[in-house]
Amino acid sequence: MSELFIHFSTAGCLQVVLLGFIGGVLSGFIGSGGAFFMTPGMMNLGVQGVVAVGSNITHKFGKAMVGSRKHGQMGHVDKKLGIFMLITALIGIRLAVFISTYLFESKGGEGETGAAANLYISIVFISILFVVAISMLRDILSKKSELDEGPSKKLVNYFSRLRLFPMINFPIADVRISLWVLMIVGLATGYLAGTIGVGGFIGVPAMIYIFGVPTAVATGTELFLAQFMGAFGAINYALKGFVDIRLVALLYLGSL
Template sequence: MAGGPVTGHVTPEQLEIITQILSSDPLNYLWVALLGFMGGTLSGFIGSGGAFLMTPGMMNLGVPGVMAVGANITHKFGKAMMGSRKHGEMGHVDKKLAIFLLITALIGIKLAVWVNGYFFHHLGKAGSSLYVSTFFVLTLSIIGSSMFRDAWRTAKGVAVGPSEFLLNLSKKLRIPPMINFPVAGVKISLWVVLFVGTAVGYMAGTIGVGGFIGVPAMIYVFGVPTVVAAGTELFLAMFMGAWGGL
């Protein structure tokens, strides 16, 4: 598997792997459909496509990490289009914020796709899956540790609310130009928005997550209302899904 170009296109070898997985057990078709249903449900509720569930789920069926991530990113397009339309009708989408985030998110996705492709072509299926799994473990460990800390403090009778550290930090970083986002009701430095967009894009291209990181980032870093963050993330995910699948 060593050598070969690092591209975003499906090779005959990758297509053969998928065919073998599906043909080996008819129940795999059902599991794939169930994963899609669960991802769609999560998308409508919280703006997350459920990649933290779907990517490991596909890898558990035997799909290489890089292909599981690619499939998860691509299927977001249609799902996000439906979800963002509903949120848009309710006025919960800040398209201006989504466009600014998209600028660097696309760069982050392409960089992550290249890295994933490098691991797959030079280290094979095992190397690709190990890279994606390690990234997943680190990400979920950080989030899990934060949740455990809050639960522990609650058990001790300490009042626990949403952390405002990142929000206060972003407000202090008033580096021109400052951009006003009327739907979200916030005014943020362009550089903070572009940095968050790059990080969200890289995460999306590495482990297939988007809303899982993007929604909390908009809430805790920008101060965007929860419903607007979810709707804006779905609008953003349409373009990220289309770009990541190319």
């Protein structure tokens, strides 16, 4: 397993620190730890995909604690919403770790034979970015007036009309959401966090555009949720030997 961990040059270390710095800035503003470029960035340095994800999600745990506390002091964290999403998010993370580990170990896991897991992680990344790009393009093309303000309410109105019981009230977020919708979004958030290290990149937009949660509360709640997803994902990846503590330390150095 020692062959999983590459040797870092001074330039490589500085690049990882820079990734951590940019991720820390994004985490504070939008609730996303920048995993959509941090994980590929580490893979570009020669880090195995599963190690990049495992190290990134481990570093995310501590960073999310700091961000969640700051947002909590401002009243921007709906803990009730975060806990409900966490239920299925943990299942999603466990599923993601299982799939990534299976693909990695099925090919022997060393050198070129780790390509299956790397390809899988890359495909998931590309798919997510493609969907996001198409959604943004569609939103721009369908915009009827430049005077439109705030996030679109189309999905919020659609899901609110479904009335899939049981419906749960969240006072801080000021929304009423079906338990089934919560479970699906939580599962997807956990799966993506465990597969590519992306949590807030999906969770925050989902809370805003599907649940109708205010942007500030969505950001704070995602960071609250990320604490537990990060800890659970870190434990699962560490038990498989896929966490490089050097990467974690360098990411922390740049992000805190």
